[in-house]
Amino acid sequence: MRVRLARLVAVGAAAGAVLLGAAGTAQAQPQPQPGTTTISINPGNVPTTAAEAPQGCDPALGGGPYEDRDVWVFNLPDVERDFVSVTATFSIPNDGTATVTIPDADDSAIVRQGTSKAWVIVPEGWTLVSATAVVTGEPEPGLQFVLTHACAASPSPTGSPTGTPTATPTATPTATPTTTPTRTPTGRPTASPTKSELPITGVSGTGTLLPITALGLVAVAVGAFFLVAHRRRNTTG
Template identity: 45%
Template sequence: MKLRTSVRLAGAMLASMISLAIASPASAAGTIPINPGNVPTTAAGFGTRQCEQNLGGGPFADQDVWVFVLPQPNQLGQFVSLHLNFSTPNGPVTRDITTTPTQDSAIVDDMGTSKAWIRTPAGWTLTNGSTTANITGNPEPGDNFNLTHTCPASGGPTGTPTGTPTGTPTVTPSHTKLPVTGTSFGDPSFAVPLAVGSGLVLAGSMVLVLRRRRDAKVQS
């Protein structure tokens, strides 16, 4: 009787521990800094710019979107939180991204490797400082997380476009092509009737030749 009671208690304790483990959010095992080669930068000035619907969306009229990635998922695990430092016209500002998504930030773990995004007012500069990430893995000295790309605002604080890098040459064609009218020979809608018509003409010619040969034999 005592053995059965002990087994039941052990089972209940095990189930309770499993439930707590499932319900509890991931705990941080280490802290790593941002890749120093990525900062300082504005969203418009960053080398890789891309707007993705499931990573913050955009482009927005007055907001920049920043997207971060945690490389080496087997070693570093997933993001638990990010602590970001920005330089703004009104002074330094910090922003945090956590596992609890908000309208302006989220951690995304279903894209192959852990990613995080945040929206900020247009024109802010991401700085190094204490910009760090708490992760579930076990980092080694020199491990970093990366700013993978940005989606700059379509209009900066003063209304000037920031999504297009400055100094980018505009290619202007040297010759103006005449407008194309009619149907080209490469158009399938033209090629199919042409092929059918040619086949009918060829078949008719063959029938005519065979008939003439037959008539010639009959006369001879």
Template identity: 40%
Template sequence: MRARGVFALLTMVTGAALALAGPAAADTTIPIHASQVPTTAAGFATHSCDNIPDGASGTLDGWVFVLPGNSGAFTSVTATFAKPGGGTETVTVGADHILSNGASKAWIQTAAGWTLTAASATITGSAAQEYFNLTHACPTTGGGTPTPTPTPTATATPTPKVTPSATPSATASATGTPTASPTATPTGGTPTVTPTAVAGASGGGGLPVTGVALTGMIALAGAAVAAGIVLRGVRQRRRFTAE
């Protein structure tokens, strides 16, 4: 009798222990909220780098997931990404990427520009909504090694060469104006007039003098009259002497 009682007691204790341990040992797999995929980090509505250990990165995108309800905890998160150049990449993170401050959170970092297309998580406990959320994304700052921008080379504009043109200068020229100097012939006959050239300046833009000047003509006439008077006196003197 006593043996049967002890056996019954052990059976009850074992059953109770298994009943309590069963739910604790089993993990549940839940998906990400369907409305949040696909998305890029830059294209996600909420940007923050909270819960990313090193904060914003110059080459990596960050993703932070949360299990709402505070009734369970992440044990792992698996996310699938599409690469910009084609192909997909599946990333799984465990305890070292899970945070337990408040609601359970998990973080992942990927190359910049990847698109989150699907995700699932294993959790302990239960999820009130039977899904988890992408709470915020931390897009790359693009602060990696910058590509140098070539500096445009300035092209010199040739300066036109000015060839000086010669400016003609006025050159004063002298035009000789002949004047007559009478020469009396003592032995009679017609006096011979020898013209003498008198230089006259034609500066100031005046016209050159051509022919015999008026003053020269007057002087010539006067010389001719004087020569006639002298000749007449000589003839009268000869006639008087002859008589």
């Protein structure tokens, strides 16, 4: 009788331990919130790397681009709902997988820009292989969320939170032109000779005319003198 009673006590104790363990495990699991549902990412969005996804860098959605990190942005198309959380699983090159939960992970957040969006920043080169989300509202057949875009790491980050490349101003060339313009002479222009300035080829001008005229008058006077003298001789003779 005592042996049977001891066995019953042992079985009851073991059953109680199992039930307590199960209760503790149930309490450790996150409890679903009332009025929410779990949905999956559009299967056409995975698997993909950030470099293969549509590109976009927004300061309100993680910023970038960064030198060695990728930004991932998820969108919930239903404007009547919001993300509660997003859980994304990534494949790490040569190092297994990693699961991150938004907004609990570092460098992650849930915001609303027209629709509910969630973003997270992870090391460069990870591949998104799957994702699920808890969203507000009751279950709805076919409801999914999407990977709207990514901002892939850049080897030459701009350092600007907007991710907009900073343009380098074009320097104004200072080189001297190879063709030197011909300057117009500044000296007095040589005027074409007018009619009054044509070269004189004959005997003209006051300086030359006066001596010749005087000699002519002298010659006439001498001739007249000899003529008168000759006539007087003939008369007296």
